[in-house]
Amino acid sequence: xxxxxxxxxLEYATxxxxxxxxxxxxxxxxxxxxxxxxxxxxxxxxxxxYVGRARMFYTYAAELAAxxxxxxxxxxxxxxxxxxxxxxxxxxxxxxxxxxxxxxxxDVYYSLVLPELVKSKDERLAAVAAKAIKETxxxxxxxxxxxxxxxxxxxESHKRTQKAVDQLWGYTHEMFDMDDTEQLLADNGIGVDVSxxxxxxxxxxxxxxxxxxxxxxxxSWAVRGGRTGYHTENLGHMLTELQIVHRSHPGCQx
Amino acid sequence: xxxxxxxxxxxxxxxxxxxxxxxxxxxxxxDHAQALEYARDCYTRRSEGVSIWVMKSNDICAxxxxxxxxxxxxxxxxxxxxxxxxxxxxxxxxM
Numbered sequence: 001x002x003x004x005x006x007x008x009x010l011e012y013a014t015x016x017x018x019x020x021x022x023x024x025x026x027x028x029x030x031x032x033x034x035x036x037x038x039x040x041x042x043x044x045x046x047x048x049x050y051v052g053r054a055r056m057f058y059t060y061a062a063e064l065a066a067x068x069x070x071x072x073x074x075x076x077x078x079x080x081x082x083x084x085x086x087x088x089x090x091x092x093x094x095x096x097x098x099x100x101x102x103x104x105x106x107d108v109y110y111s112l113v114l115p116e117l118v119k120s121k122d123e124r125l126a127a128v129a130a131k132a133i134k135e136t137x138x139x140x141x142x143x144x145x146x147x148x149x150x151x152x153x154x155x156e157s158h159k160r161t162q163k164a165v166d167q168l169w170g171y172t173h174e175m176f177d178m179d180d181t182e183q184l185l186a187d188n189g190i191g192v193d194v195s196x197x198x199x200x201x202x203x204x205x206x207x208x209x210x211x212x213x214x215x216x217x218x219x220s221w222a223v224r225g226g227r228t229g230y231h232t233e234n235l236g237h238m239l240t241e242l243q244i245v246h247r248s249h250p251g252c253q254x
Numbered sequence: 255x256x257x258x259x260x261x262x263x264x265x266x267x268x269x270x271x272x273x274x275x276x277x278x279x280x281x282x283x284x285d286h287a288q289a290l291e292y293a294r295d296c297y298t299r300r301s302e303g304v305s306i307w308v309m310k311s312n313d314i315c316a317x318x319x320x321x322x323x324x325x326x327x328x329x330x331x332x333x334x335x336x337x338x339x340x341x342x343x344x345x346x347x348x349m
Contacts, residue, residue: 036260038281042295142291149284 005188008181009122010064011084012191014074015227016128017057018085021075022235023106024050025242029093046103046142049135056128076246080236081229088171090226090235097150097160102168104143108204109175109197110136116192125190144208151212162214173222176201262311263289265296267303275307283308 001009027047034040058071069077089106093099114136117129150157176198178186185191206216225231246252260282266275278297283289289308298306317325333339 036282038283038292038296042292045295045299138294145288145291 004184005190006064008184009125009190010061011181012185013057013061013064013125015084016125017054017061017074018083019089020050020057021054021242022083022085022238023089024048024054025238026089026091026093027099027103030099035096042142046139049132049139053128053132053135056131060124060128072246076243080231080239083231083235083239084227084229085235086171086174087223087226087232088168088175090232090238091168091171092234094164095160097157098164098167100143100146100150101161101164103139104147104208105168105172105175105205107136107139107143108201108208111140111204112197112200113192113194116197119189120191121189147208147214148212151209151214158213161212165209165214166217169217169219170221170223172201173219174224174226177224177227179227260284261289263293263308264311264314265289265293266307266309267293267297268305269303271304275305278302280311286310 024047027043027050031040031044031047034043054075055071058074061074062069062071088102091098091102094102110132114129114133118126118133120126120129147161150161152158176194178193178195182191182194186193209216223232261284262280263283263286264280265278267278268275281289281292281296283292286308290306293306293308297303329335
């Protein structure tokens with residue numbers, strides 16, 4: 001592996017880990033606040049899937065870095081500017097409709113990204129993707145069902161779902177941006193060219209929203225910056241909570 | 255949201271191929287499809303099963319405690335319903 005490719009792969013694995021950890025943590029904020037017990041347990045399972053995915057990406061990133069850092073250092077010892085996750089995933093959990101709409105956008109995205117990543121020439125990335133594909137199949141079914149139920153439920157649930165779609169739509173464009181790092185990896189058969197997935201994502205999400213009687217928004221505004229460390233104010237607050245124990249008691253084991 | 259508007263479902267899991275589905279518990283859900291997903295999340299987290307059945311608890315017609323006497327007692331004085339009641343002739347060794 002050339003130095004350039006290695007550095008890019010390290011950044012890429014970290015990004016994917018950041019995406020998974022940030023979303024996994026956001027979902028975990030529903031634990032004990034779910035609308036009812038069964039959903040509480042089910043959504044916590046999804047959270048665990050994402051946190052598990054983060055661990056696999058960070059473990060690989062730590063191996064590539066080979067500077068003595070571990071997966072924990074990646075998760076707990078980096079500040080918000082070092083996190084390169086997508087902005088969509090760091091938005092606060094909001095109400096239940098908001099969380100499920102964000103979940104749908106993310107799950108459909110991964111249902112397209114992972115089948116590409118599984119073909120990666122990098123065996124480690126391909127192995128993580130192979131495991132995650134099965135989880136994502138289930139996640140999409142869940143978030144699609146919830147958007148249906150909420151969209152076609154009561155007047156109130158429909159209103160909240162539409163509002164969430166309108167509020168989050170501008171954060172979805174960033175998911176399909178490519179930069180030099182990702183382009184280098186895509187050209188070398190290691191990373192996924194996400195810019196090619198945009199049309200299919202739009203088609204899949206539009207079909208689900210339309211069936212749920214939700215209006216698909218026009219593309220108007222777009223927010224970007226997550227991949228370069230420019231975040232919304234929400235990530236810093238989230239990280240303080242996520243990292244406080246580890247940073248307060250360095251090296252603590254129990 | 256409360257569980258008042260949800261229905262109660264009974265969950266049956268088959269742990270291995272060839273074995274029976276066994277009743278493992280119940281849960282609340284809006285319909286069969288959702289019940290099946292929650293059954294997966296609530297009852298198969300530790301690889302307990304290869305197949306799940308769910309059914310509405312309301313669809314079960316159950317015997318009542320009060321009926322126990324009329325249901326079960328009459329068979330107490332009918333020992334001839336058990337194979338052990340019969341004395342087998344010697345030539346029949348293996349029954």
